[in-house]
Amino acid sequence: MDGGLLAQAVLNGLLLGGIYALVALGFSLVWGVMNVINVSHGAFVMLGAFTTYWLFVRVGLDPFLGAPVAMALMFVLGYLLQKYVINLIVRAPMFMTLILTFGINLVIVNLGIVAWTGDVRSITTGLSGQGVVLGPFVVPYVRAATLLIALLATTALFVFMDRTRTGSAIRATRMDLLAAEGVGIRIDRIYALTFAIGAALAGLAGALISVTLPITPFMGFTYTGKAFVVTALGGLGNMAGALVGGLVLGVAETVGAALLGPGYQDAIGYALLVLILVLRPSGLLGRVGYA
């Protein structure tokens, strides 16, 4: 393998990593704040992707303009789901919420298959297949935009959490539930809001995936798996960690696939996960969130 191909693989990995980072951002937020592993996160990604897809096919709305719609829909869905279903057992042992969201995932994916069949679909816009040539490398426009949006979303979430009153309330809730309740924070609303933000970010990730990769109703679980790997890599509830973890995973996968063959791409991610969990359980940027 020559250096040029390897460098292109690294570049592709970074662009793919942007999507992984975005998928993991909401997942990590929910896990960090609520101590809930949302296994149905990938299903939200799928719903976001299909929202964008149908808006493009039926209405002709550009996917990048469809993304905010997908985010809004997922926000509402996430809010309701947390308020009326998950909230019932949100403080039960994590095992229970894990299984609950697993069940929710099965339902959403199955309904998706019934509604849209298992066909593989993709969006082809005017910009698809075009890219800017930088010396020996090719950077497709849509992928570059995806990475840029992932960076923007991470920054926006960081600013929201760090600078706004609501963000502070979320952080307080994460640190100490009872103390937060004691100073008058409405925990139920904070939880619903956190879950809704997580779902909205999943919707955004789905919208971006629909422009760059093929989509199917059962695409979600793969992304839940990626989100988990990235969260383990970056550290729980750590926004910068999600970004770094996403990029690392993307590069590891594309470089690994270039070296071993494309069939092993996902296996590499999981091998990386086990390795990280063994060597650095607190993640690459290492700060322990919840045990």
Add this chain to the structure above:
Amino acid sequence: MLRRQRPAVSPPAAEQPDAEAVRPPAALAAPAPSWGERLRAGPVPWILAAGAVALLLTVPLWASGYQVKFLTELYMLITMAAAWNLIGGLAGYASFGHVAFFGLGAYTSALTIVRLGWPFPLSLLAGTLVALGFALLVGWPILRLRGHYFAIATFGLAEALRQVAMAASAITEGGKGVNVPAVPPPPVLRELLGSSVAANRLLFYALMLVLLGATLLVWRWVSRGRLGYGLRAIRADEDAAATLGVDCTRYKLAAFALSAVPPALAGGLYASWINYIDPVTVFNVDYSVSMVIMTLLGGAGLLWGPVVGGVLLQVISETLWGQFLELHTAFLGTVLVLTVLFLPRGVLALVRGGPRRPSLAALRQHLWRYSV
């Protein structure tokens, strides 16, 4: 330190000193064992169990082929759920990738038969050893993690194995799958039943049933021993258990490795029963899910939990299957959601400790216990 404890039944009547002569005042006396307790302590349950197994063994002689297939598959699923109940039920460590052991058992068994020409029993043994080795190899790093990391790490491993089985086509034939030749049934059976198809049906039915019985016995043995109490302590509070001297990682590893054996055997049996395996079927995440659902539905950490849950789930699923083929997974998901929300301790918890009068207040308290 945890000591081996006896089950909470009174010693049999024969061991007690002359009860009538030295009876202490009624208030001080330990309550005399009830008839139910005496029956349970004696050989009666074992006789009943043996009778039930003997009765079940005759099923293929009079039932239809479809019914026998349904039951064989039911035993297979319950076996795996009962195995999952060791690590998921006793230790509270939910493995979402237990299908990995089923797939490893199926592939090892099938490939040793097809490529190396090994006899069927030896191939089963090989599958078990490979799964056991894999459990120990991956269990050591991932069992040092707490529950939720463990849950997804196991899921990831199973998915990775499926992909490797798909990609390493030089060994596994990849997505084409492996055709496994039929096992020659014992001549006695063939003569008794007239055809080798019927003989094979009975053979695999009986093998699955025996595997299920053996798994339940092993579970019971583990649950009543030092390992079982250690695992329950880990489930209750891992830090406290460690303080009490439970070597948590070693206990969890023992439970994980033990729980890998029945699925591996089931996988080996499956390969030669169905005569065809491919990565999508034998590494299907549905198997992992059904292990979790069956155990939870019946009651996690209880001997009969997976059995009750498995029978309930499969019977409901089979009756609905014909009508709503497309919505089957959604149905499983709904059962899972409702179980977790309303019956977190399983169906058996409803009947343990006698019947209770349902009250709205109790229901409300139960429902809002874990909300914010």
